[in-house]
Amino acid sequence: MTRDDVRRIARMHGLTKLSDHHLDQLAASIRSNEQLAARLPRDMDAAREMALTFKLKPGREGAR
Amino acid sequence: MSDDLAYLGIADASEQIRSGKLSPVELTSALIARAEKLDPRFHAYIRMTPDMALAAARRAEAEIAGGYWKGPMHGVPFALKDIIDVMGVPTTCHSKILIDNVARSDATVTARLMAAGGVLMGKLATHEFAIGGPSFDLPWPPAVNPWGGKHFPGGSSSGSGVALASGMVPAALGTDTGGSVRNPASMCAIVGMKPTYGRVSRRGVFPLAFSLDHVGPMTRTVRDNALLLNVLAGHDPDDPGSADVDAPDFTRDLGRGVKGLRIGLVRHFYDGDDVAHPDQIKAIDDAAELLRGLGADVREVRLAPGPDYALCCRIILRSEAYAIHRAWMRERPQDYGDFGRQRILDGATVTAADYIDALRLRAKLTAETLAVFETIDVALTSSSLDPPPPLDDVEACQRVYPRQTRQPFNVTGQPALAMPAGFTADGLPLSLQLIGRPFAEATVYRVAAAYEGATGFTNRRPPGL
Numbered sequence: 101m102t103r104d105d106v107r108r109i110a111r112m113h114g115l116t117k118l119s120d121h122h123l124d125q126l127a128a129s130i131r132s133n134e135q136l137a138a139r140l141p142r143d144m145d146a147a148r149e150m151a152l153t154f155k156l157k158p159g160r161e162g163a164r
Numbered sequence: 165m166s167d168d169l170a171y172l173g174i175a176d177a178s179e180q181i182r183s184g185k186l187s188p189v190e191l192t193s194a195l196i197a198r199a200e201k202l203d204p205r206f207h208a209y210i211r212m213t214p215d216m217a218l219a220a221a222r223r224a225e226a227e228i229a230g231g232y233w234k235g236p237m238h239g240v241p242f243a244l245k246d247i248i249d250v251m252g253v254p255t256t257c258h259s260k261i262l263i264d265n266v267a268r269s270d271a272t273v274t275a276r277l278m279a280a281g282g283v284l285m286g287k288l289a290t291h292e293f294a295i296g297g298p299s300f301d302l303p304w305p306p307a308v309n310p311w312g313g314k315h316f317p318g319g320s321s322s323g324s325g326v327a328l329a330s331g332m333v334p335a336a337l338g339t340d341t342g343g344s345v346r347n348p349a350s351m352c353a354i355v356g357m358k359p360t361y362g363r364v365s366r367r368g369v370f371p372l373a374f375s376l377d378h379v380g381p382m383t384r385t386v387r388d389n390a391l392l393l394n395v396l397a398g399h400d401p402d403d404p405g406s407a408d409v410d411a412p413d414f415t416r417d418l419g420r421g422v423k424g425l426r427i428g429l430v431r432h433f434y435d436g437d438d439v440a441h442p443d444q445i446k447a448i449d450d451a452a453e454l455l456r457g458l459g460a461d462v463r464e465v466r467l468a469p470g471p472d473y474a475l476c477c478r479i480i481l482r483s484e485a486y487a488i489h490r491a492w493m494r495e496r497p498q499d500y501g502d503f504g505r506q507r508i509l510d511g512a513t514v515t516a517a518d519y520i521d522a523l524r525l526r527a528k529l530t531a532e533t534l535a536v537f538e539t540i541d542v543a544l545t546s547s548s549l550d551p552p553p554p555l556d557d558v559e560a561c562q563r564v565y566p567r568q569t570r571q572p573f574n575v576t577g578q579p580a581l582a583m584p585a586g587f588t589a590d591g592l593p594l595s596l597q598l599i600g601r602p603f604a605e606a607t608v609y610r611v612a613a614a615y616e617g618a619t620g621f622t623n624r625r626p627p628g629l
Contacts, residue, residue: 133518139475
């Protein structure tokens, strides 16, 4: 990944004020995220929903 | 000031204050003087509030003299990590970004402590925005561990750990998103509790990652920690993550011992998935034997591999943190410290699908973990895998930082407590972690109190202090 590649990705994310050093940091982040994503399990059941923390409060409509 | 007063805990100070043997003004004045003497060396405080402290101490003294005693925190000093709001006082998050950010109201936890008669001493150092540190390029220096000279105190609630370990204050609050109460507790030989997610309000606390953030009590003893949680816990309708559950007296089981309790030893976290420092391994294995000797049914259990929880936690934390910081990172990237910028940029390119998959993995890991906790009352495992490294050894600090086993319980939201488990031959702190079922903090404290009583590790003080 060249510096121009990283600068283009930064621009896509609205990060137009990053210095060259900051772009190096972003490049490290991109590599790190690729490594993390590669380790996510690919065999989770399609019905496996994400964890939700929102709960209805007692007394509100629909609450039990 | 004698060491007895510097290291007086909440329970003992409260007893003396209530009986009229100790004046809150005398205690507060003594701790202000001690901080003025020691803090140029340890950098625990970003900002002290001595005028506010003395005014609160005088008020407490008058109230107690008039027969109105509010409870164990009445007239007792405390300090707050500087991401927690106090009306009229800057909340800087240890960052140039918020250097002039004066809070317009108290955080719920601040209000609860003040209503309990606590005496606010000031705002404590943190890693920048509770994520990037230790750093030497911020408006304030990083806190220094009083154990070992110039060592890393852990983080991100670094000032909280240091202020307690150096006898500057008997009570402090930290926050814990990936282990930031328990890390400084482990490195500074104090007691730090990350309560169940939702147990303590986060309103008025600058967020790091909404679904992983917890506020927790930090003290020098287990009893003090339970007393402090008694003040903090309770439903807050202004915190969307707050749990509408009753808060018991968390000191209720402290003297019950561990006989008959089922304690699961999660050995693969520190001698399997990763391998801890040999002294750290021995300290936890010894703790398991000690608890067995006290009558607990200690058995080895297996949870999911530690790296699975860490993966899940990191993706969620990065994503949620970047959502909070995106506007500043676009406009003011140069105003972050180097570590803080790196850690926050880590979230810029996480894809939505990866974030969702991490949340789905979280549901799976939580269900599997809670199934194991159906067979045990409390789990025992490591907190940090290493003793603290020298603070000026940047590479060592960055290497040690992720070598921990705290993130699993940010992912599951369970209560988890870190406490001292001995010392290396060089006198550096070792630690352990106790984890309970959701909302079973009292059972965690029960085991911690039994271990503390049998070992006395929380009585040790840093040399020279």
